[in-house]
Amino acid sequence: MLNKMKKLFRNEKGFTLVELLAVIVILGIIVAIAVPAIGNITDGAKDDAAKAQDELVLDAARLADVEGNFSNGMTVTELKEAGYLEDLNLEELDRTSFSADSPVYRKADSGGYTFEESEKAAN
Numbered sequence: 001m002l003n004k005m006k007k008l009f010r011n012e013k014g015f016t017l018v019e020l021l022a023v024i025v026i027l028g029i030i031v032a033i034a035v036p037a038i039g040n041i042t043d044g045a046k047d048d049a050a051k052a053q054d055e056l057v058l059d060a061a062r063l064a065d066v067e068g069n070f071s072n073g074m075t076v077t078e079l080k081e082a083g084y085l086e087d088l089n090l091e092e093l094d095r096t097s098f099s100a101d102s103p104v105y106r107k108a109d110s111g112g113y114t115f116e117e118s119e120k121a122a123n
Contacts, residue, residue: 054097060084061104073103 060079064070069082077100079085098104 050097057085057098057102057104061106065106070106072105076100076102076104079104 057076057079061070061074061084064074064079064082064084076085076098
């Protein structure tokens with residue numbers, strides 16, 4: 001009976017220190033690859049959101065023009081105060097082409113009008 005007990009305890013199963021270290025190294029490599037990739041994805045999403053916000057400002061200028069309330073050089077703040085940009089947070093315009101005081105200009109072209117954020121459009 002004592003011999004059976006000794007055999008049971010000697011037949012221990014588990015991982016060696018080298019195996020555990022190998023797993024930790026592999027996990028470290030995976031993390032080193034994944035973290036920068038996730039950072040690039042979030043930066044890309046922020047850039048896409050900034051482009052969408054730029055388009056939102058230009059769409060608000062178009063709507064103001066259709067309703068007859070647009071004047072060349074109207075700022076983003078004026079568009080918001082007029083009710084054309086309800087959900088726009090002016091503090092979060094840092095990645096966009098616009099700031100709170102950026103003017104929007106209407107430019108005539110062959111198809112009608114385009115709206116731009118540059119002063120060159122007013123010519």
